[in-house]
Amino acid sequence: MTLAERAFTQLAAWPDLIEAEPSCGIGRALAAVHGEIAHFHSDRDVDLRLTARTIRRFEEHLKEVPAVRLVPSSHWVTLRLDLAVDIELLMTLVSLALQTHQSWPVRDDRPTAECNDRQSRLLPRENLSSG
Template identity: 40%
Template sequence: MNTARHAGERLMSWPSLIAGRAHCGAELGLGTTTHDIVHFHGEHEADVHLTRAMTAKLRPALLGSSAVRLRAGSGWVTVRLDMGSDIDLLATLVSAALQAAGRGLAAPSDPTPDGCTRMCLTPGR
C-alpha cells in the first residue's frame, strides 16, 4: 500500500492546501499560496514544514514518536508513513504547520535557508 499517496489524497481535500510540485523536486507538495507545508517522498515518507518555532514547541511529543525524525536547526520534520495512525499523525502535524504559517511564524516559501530533508540531501544545493 502506498501510504504517502493515501495521505496526499486525504490532505488534498483540505480547502486551505494547494497541490503542486515541491521546491525540492518532489512530484507532490501541498502548501498555501505563500508557504510550503508538506512534500511527499517515495511511497512511505513525507516532510512537514512545522517551522523552527513550532518544532521547538512540539519537540517533547515529536521525540516520543518512532514515526518522526527531527533534523537539528530545521523547521522540517520527516514522518515515516507505515500505517494509518502515521497518516493521522501527519494530518495533525500539517494542521500545526498551517497554524504556524497563518500566525506568521513561518517565512514565505524559500527552499534555500531551510529546505526539506530532500533539498538538503541533494548534492549541489
C-alpha cells in the first residue's frame, strides 16, 4: 500500500469527510460539507484546499517544509508524500482545512476552481518551488 493510499484510507474514515469525484478529474478526492478538501493525484501527490487567509497565516512555516509546494495565487497546497511523517503533516493540515472551511465564508477569500495539479502544468517549474 502506498503512502497516499494509506493516507486516503485514514482520512476517508473521518466523519467529516466523504469520497467525492475530484473537480479536476484526476485521481480521488475527499470532500466536506463546504466542498472539496483534498485531491489525491498520484501515489505521492496530494493537493489540499486551504483558504488564502490560512495559507498567508502559515506561509512561512509551509515554505520551510520540503514536502510542501505552494503555487502563487492558489488556495491549494501540494504535499509530496515520501515519508511516513508526511502523512502526519497531511492529517494536521486536513484538520486545519476542516476548521477553516467550517468558518466559511471568509470575506474576500473565494475558492479557486482548479487545484494545483492543473495550475502546475501552466507554470514554469521554478515558480512551483517553495523556497
